[in-house]
Amino acid sequence: MIITGGTGNGFAAGVTEENRLQSDCITQTQESHANAHEGAAYHALFDQSATAGDDCIFYMFNNDSTDILVEGIWLSASAACEVYIKLGDTGTRNGATAITPTNCNAASGNTADGTFEQGVDLDGGAATLTGGTEVERYVFRAANNSTYFNFVQDIVIPKNQSLTIWNSSATPTVNGTVVFFFHA
Numbered sequence: 001m002i003i004t005g006g007t008g009n010g011f012a013a014g015v016t017e018e019n020r021l022q023s024d025c026i027t028q029t030q031e032s033h034a035n036a037h038e039g040a041a042y043h044a045l046f047d048q049s050a051t052a053g054d055d056c057i058f059y060m061f062n063n064d065s066t067d068i069l070v071e072g073i074w075l076s077a078s079a080a081c082e083v084y085i086k087l088g089d090t091g092t093r094n095g096a097t098a099i100t101p102t103n104c105n106a107a108s109g110n111t112a113d114g115t116f117e118q119g120v121d122l123d124g125g126a127a128t129l130t131g132g133t134e135v136e137r138y139v140f141r142a143a144n145n146s147t148y149f150n151f152v153q154d155i156v157i158p159k160n161q162s163l164t165i166w167n168s169s170a171t172p173t174v175n176g177t178v179v180f181f182f183h184a
Helices: 029-038
Strands: 039-047 055-064 068-077 081-087 115-117 133-140 147-157 164-169 175-181
Touching: 029 039, 029 068, 029 175, 039 055, 039 068, 039 164, 068 081, 081 147, 081 175, 133 147, 133 164, 147 164, 164 175
Parallel strands: none
Antiparallel strands: 039 175, 055 115, 055 164, 068 147, 068 175, 081 133, 081 164
16 A cells, blocks of 8 residues: 555655654644644633632633643742642632733734633632532642642643632732643
């Protein structure tokens, strides 16, 4: 069997004496492709204190039919606390401030199709934000500089699903950058 180029150029693929296909390949990660070719990689920055223990301080919801893949998160805390991430919280939020994620490709005019918010107590007051499942927890024993936490398994947020970030204590301010892209 001869393998010919699919663009109509008439080129055939070569085979070595070990019967292996000869190729010159470029390997690229999914997030690099989403950024460079699709213009669909983003950073969502937040900087938030909580009003009490176990308050939701960050919310993201995917409105797009394309899955969001969350690669990881940069976190910094001004004092000891635990920061945890949940998937699947639903309901209304209290005192939310909109965040606009930054596109990581300066040549792209794309914007992230979703709801992105921060607040001191997104689950408080008249809010009905509940029902999520914890997937990650970070323990800070004291104030720390920014640390990047790469998720061993990318977190997938399909259409109409959420990711929330919670702070265990009212004392610290938590700064973060959620690193994500739309998986085409």
